Amino acid sequence: MKILNSSFLALSALIISAPASSQTLTPGVFPGADVVAIESGRLEAALAALPAQIEDTMERSNVPGIAVAVVHEGEVVYAQGFGVREVGTDEAITPETVFMAASLSKSVSATIAAIAVANDQISWDDIASEHLPMLRLSDTYIADNATIGDFFAHRTGLPHAAGDNLEDLGFDRASIIERLVQLDLNRFRRDYAYANFGTTIGGEAVAAAAGLAWEDLAQASLFEPLGMNSSSYRNSDYRAAENRAVLHAMDTGEPQALFERDPDQQAPAGGLSSNVLDMANWLNLVLKQGTVAETELYAPGDMLPAIQPQIVGSPSPMAGGRTDAYGYGFNVGVTPTGRVMLSHSGAFVLGAATRFVMLPGDELGIVVLTNAAPVGAAEAIAADFIDHYQFGEASRDWYEGFNGLMANYLTPVGNLVGLPEPQDTPDIADAAAYTGVYENSYFGPLTIAESADGLVAELGPVPMRFPLAPWSEDVFAISPRNENAPADSRSSVTFSEDADGNRTVRIDYLDGEGLATWTQAQ
DSSP: OOOOOGGGGOOOOOOOSOOOTTOOOOTTOOOGGGSOOOOTTHHHHHHHHHHHHHHHHHHHHOOOEEEEEEEETTEEEEEEEEEBSSTTSOOBOOTTOBEEOTTHHHHHHHHHHHHHHHTTSOOTTSBHHHHOTTOOOSSHHHHHHOBHHHHHTTOSSOOTTTTHHHHHTTOOHHHHHHHGGGSOOOOTTTOOOOOHHHHHHHHHHHHHHHTSOHHHHHIIIIIHHHTOTTOBSOHHHHHHOSSBOOOOBOTTSSOBOOOOOOOGGGHHHHOOEEOHHHHHHHHHHHHTTTEETTEESSOHHHHGGGGSOOEEEEOOSSTTSOOEEEOSSSEEEEOTTSOEEEEEEEEETTTEEEEEEEEGGGTEEEEEEESSOOSSHHHHHHHHHHHHHHHSSOSSOHHHHHHHHHGGGGOOOSTTTTOOOOSSOOOOSOGGGTOEEEEOTTTOOEEEEEETTEEEEEETTTTEEEEOEEEETTEEEEOOOBTTBOTTOOEEEEEEEOTTSOEEEEEGGGOTTSOOEEEEOO
8 A cells, every 4th residue: 555644734833822811721731722713604614615626626636536524513514425436437426435445544443442442451552462472573672562552653663664565465464464573673662654564563452452353343342333334444345335436546647447455454554444424423433532422432531642642753854844743543733723633644546545634622524535546636625624614715725735745656666667668678598597486585485487478477375477578688577566556667577696696586666675585496
């Protein structure tokens, strides 16, 4: 899954004015009275402006389908669908349409963890490995001391996107977590690095403590009590939904329904599917601090660590810039009017992009679900609405800004991207010299085999086949297409020998952690 780091979304750390003289202050607590007042009628005006803004964003972005819900003071004040579930059809998006939520899953998962805290099944400070004895990391001190909260906060030292390339190749959740021990780690509790399988480990620890599979724990502790009847962490439930939004890739310039995406292996981090009505129930739960319709799922203090800054997500490069913070599954900031803002975005390059924003002090929240890869549409809609609520108008062209920032997620990967095709490719006279099985403890075995069309590489527990195109002497080109390799990705596959004379293969696009070299089996 492409990582959607929302540091660029931060609107943080501004306390606009001194507290009112009549306000009784608790040391260290900033009162809500110091925020800039919202003029009467702003919410109604923002809601009235929302449909036109959504339609404008859809036209500019080519996103085929969007659903939006807004909640305020415990009520759903807006819920509407726009566009179609799949390009080329007339199946309309409705508020009931089920979407893949992608990384909005992380915030919902943190809520499930807070419910487990309320039920005395865990604490945020529990050592994760005490619930998951199979968990090992290359630094044993971190493995023995990293808490559930640390994993939800992306501060364990796991590198950015750790394990995502294994998921692309078809490894299951347990196998991916088992292999993370081979990764070099960043600094414990000092470096923020967004890692889906870090959140997944945190969720697995919560589930183990509760004695249930993660998917069953979510259903029993959150979805059923809250009436989120269209929500699930199982991809099979999303696929079975009659009214579901189809994924649309955008890396070819136009929305195309080309792929299915199975995020089951990272379910706590990205596997949620839901509709905006269910997500509105969840927004209200968080904004009402754990109680909805007189049913308390958790006390305010059980969730509080998750929605407070736990680590700097992205420090500003300048003194006057705002710095983003991350809690346990939530981005945490402060708007220019002094309001605490909770948020998260989600994205699958294969075809989904999502966003929520909450202003807890105003009991206001918006959720945007889309059925296309990240191009900035979900973020722009949410930001424009929050601006209209605070200022009466948009402070900038949010779509233009976010669209430019999202371009990175659709950028091809690999060291051969953009290079001209070699004019004289080598004639592979002895293809058998390259064939065989090559071993690697992280990625598993690589088989190089001959086919009718030339050499192919076979990777993964259920082997995926990648044609190898001759490029130069002992170098071939591979063109992967998956969640972390958009269209036009192209990477070298290089055959050589190590110091001991053993035949080796290195695949460039997989080598971010320096682990993508295979050695021929003896």
